[in-house]
Amino acid sequence: MPKDSGIGASSKRREDIRFLTGRGVYTDDITLHGELHAVMVRSTVANGKIVSVGTARAETMPGVQAVFTGADFAAVGGNPAGWLINSRDGTPMREPKRPVLAHGKVRHVGDAYAAVVANTYEQARDAAQAISDDTVIEELPAIVNMAAAVANPANRVHDEIPDNVCYDWGWIEDNRAKVDAAIKSAPHVTTLELVNNRLVPNAMEPRASIGEYFPGTGDYKLTTTSQNPHLTRLLVAAFVLGIPENKLTVVAPDVGGGFGSKIYHYGEEALVLAAAKKLHRPVRWTAERSESFLSDAHGRDHETKIELASDLEGNFIAIRTTTLANVGAYLSNFSTVTPTFLHGTLMAGPYKVPNVYVNVKTVFTNTAPVDAYRGAGRPEATYSIERVVDKMCRELNLDPFEVRRKNFLTTDMFPYTTPVGLVYDTGNYQATLEKAVQLADVAGFEKRAAASRAKGRLRGMGLSTWIEACGIAPSHLVGILGARVGLYDAATVRVNATGNLSVMVGAHSHGQGHETVFAQIVSSKLGVPESSVEIVHGDTSKIPFGMGSYGSRSLAVCGVAMDKALDKIIAKGKKIAAHMLEAAEGDITFADGKFSVAGTDKAKTFGEIAFSAYVPHNYPLETLEPGLEETAFYDPANFTYPAGAYICEVEVDPDTGRVEVASFTCADDFGNVMNPMIVEGQVHGGVGQGIGQALLENAHYDENGQLLTGSYMDYAMPRADDVPFYTVDHSCSTPCTHNPLGVKGCGEAGAIGSPPAVVNAVIDALHRAGHKIDHIDMPVSPSRVWSAMNA
Amino acid sequence: MHNFDFVKPASVADAVAALSTEGAQALGGGQTLIATMKQRLADPAVLVSLTGIADLQGVCMGDGGLHVGGATPHAVVAREAGKYYPALAHLAGGIGDPAVRNKGTIGGSLANNDPAACYPSAALASGATIVTNRRKIAADDYFQGMFSTALDEGEIITSVVFPIPEKASYVKFNQPASRFALTGVFVAKYAGGVRVAATGASNNGVFRWKAAEQALSANFAASAIAGLTVDDADMISDLHGTPAYRANLVKVLAGRAVSAAT
């Protein structure tokens, strides 16, 4: 029987009512008295020396209040990288300063080097155009191709970095020789070179920020499109502008999607604050869509060579990868960890593979910064592994299902320490694979393939068995690995006098549905209706100091903090009940929303306890404090390890090369599921993004560093009719062993597991039709498929 | 976008007069022009909307075939042309999305002559006549390469006359991002012969595939063109397709259009 409320119920998303009826309040919906408009002046060349910024004419144009250039911010701090990575030789990564506005040099098309603040948007835009026209930039050769960037020390993105390499990372460096030897002596080695295509995040809501300054108190307020308001506050206040943290409030109101791109602090946020301070008026900025394409942090962009050594029966012996990872022109906040610890530590997959070594060179280029994007590093790892396993099966003429079964870690092996440094706590990869095989009707494939053939189509089936590490992250562990922040989270549960609850959480919902799910957990735990629980997030003046939402962490980290705060509420409630019922605290039990004296019919409802907490007329104040409000901070002991099996079937039109996804089946293990409907929605969205990456999306820079896919005319987003009706299952659950909710996180899974399933299916379809094509890089577009077939 | 004046005349004569002012430009559905203005790539001083002129609206049978008013939205053609010219209605119904179809007009599409637009292939394959406030222009003379037409400054397309074929079909292969035609082929069979026009493929804009026309005029079957090849010398090369790929699409889609023609 499906539940109708609380944990496990498919409660409808309460936030959707306001989103779908146009009553959400996004940053750009807010208007303030006396506000001014900022427009950024952006470079039209990829690499150039700024000779002079032509501000004189703009300063006298109608409505212009102020003009800013890089020189105005030369004295303040840079936007820092949140993670220190060391190279194989022990030297620290190269960290060029990332200024609020480019100074001296512009380093990618869209790099902002000046800003105008004017009374109206149109006036600001006219003046910005004037600055662009009057500025002299000496264009330098663009550095776009990573191999060329590394090979050619004469051309530099940053003058102080000769080979454009941020770091050369080896994981685990001590195992390198052992892995090399294992590969050398292996009976078979499968090699694959592949590109993990660069993506533009394309959140539905573009980035936007409003800065305010209150001269009476010296306080600042930043309203911005952020996935993590406290982190943004720390970065802009402490690192960049030098504002005391307690003088800055950061509010992230309704936010229309992030996918990672709104984790990071961007220069526009500092600009609007500095401008508001200077002009004593609110200053707003909203990106145009074309600015989003050019200046949001992009995702992926790896070039990888992977080698898989095995015996002739397909038992894995070793995996070795060499990757060039594009970081773009500057280090965005999580850009250094994404291609390293979020990628290399996953390179053993769900398999028994004793030897693994990962080498990543992260390279500066004259392109937009690249950072974590839904899945962040883990999709890149999964794609490399699952594609090379597929190729190995073909080379050795083995069944891809059997090869996975043979190599999976088995349930008796947990906890399992991988050769790349993670400890998988639990899992059952066999169960999800068999579930997917059954749901996808693998046995009936030949029949469907025959039906496709009759229509003139080539049918193929692709498998991907994926694992990820999320619930980011145990601070003790990431601290050792170079993180400059903690990755705990926090929640405050405030029970109001009338018994309803305000729950302030450090996680931020930008579409995920926290307002619904977190309330379900409170409801189950306290026996109160969901409707009496309000989830408050996104405002540093209201919520405890949490770290926001990314890395499938909201429930597994912040949700657990909330659960712990609820435990404290119950404990305090017992104290109050003991006083009211004149019983010993140890005799009080709490169940179904009632505090009772064990073995009697004496009880107080949750509401009575709440009321008494705020009307403490007869409290023994020495031993019982008034009020019913508790905060908990929670730092996870380990990552969580969701895993699953995805099976994709495609039909290829051999005359046009067009690929249609015919079916997509997901069997996932997310541990305990709080709201099945929302979990399914997350999987749908993630797989949709994965299909988008596999078949459609491509951020393509030409050799001059111009983004050729800078609008929806050329950047192909997945649309409803590009994706099939999904089959989604999460019944094979092995609850997380180290958090009390037993949850693992589901937000990124779909985007991590799906691309290799799609590409494997396409290659399978082509092979079945006699085309010996080993690989086609994503996006597997009609033209690429046809060209491969007709090469 | 820059500031501009806006007028909405009720007659062709008033529109022509309004268009004679400095910096004036005709506005159809605005689905191309407004986006261009937002990007500040066009800054007309006056926009002269044609959508308030009753004479430029609607679909009806008349001399020489089906008359489509110059400011008729795609959605109206999709809805109302089907009983006279199903392939044309099908083409209109496949342009963009509902918002684009309800705003965008046939005159705007033909005046713009985007190399990947759908209507130019129908006009050329049908041997349509483009009627303006000044003259009648045969489709064969009208299209003059990418974004280039026989229209003069200030000239308004008032209607387009499509001779009704015995059989016709339009097959469009979507460019994955924009969903304009990566290539689209319109085949129309008339008593006097078959005409085949391809859009989206060539650097010279919409063009007739004469070899296929000949073969199909002799034998209206997909097999009749199976042995032909399309020269890829002038084909468009971009991220979405190589010249060889587009040349292949012209042939594949032409074959499919012949098979689907009704």
Ligand SMILES: Cc1cc2nc3c(=O)[nH]c(=O)nc-3n(C[C@H](O)[C@H](O)[C@H](O)COP(=O)(O)OP(=O)(O)OC[C@H]3O[C@@H](n4cnc5c(N)ncnc54)[C@H](O)[C@@H]3O)c2cc1C
């Ligand atoms: C999202 C999107 C998807 C689209 N997909 C497709 C597609 O799949 N296939 C396709 O073919 N098109 C597509 N289009 C283009 C669409 O068909 C436009 O409507 C068309 O190109 C322009 O028509 P309009 O009436 O909007 O013209 P406008 O934008 O108003 O004007 C375009 C040009 O034509 C001139 N003009 C307008 N009317 C006349 C007239 N009667 N006489 C002389 N000059 C005139 C204007 O001065 C201007 O120069 C798409 C557009 C969008 C925005």
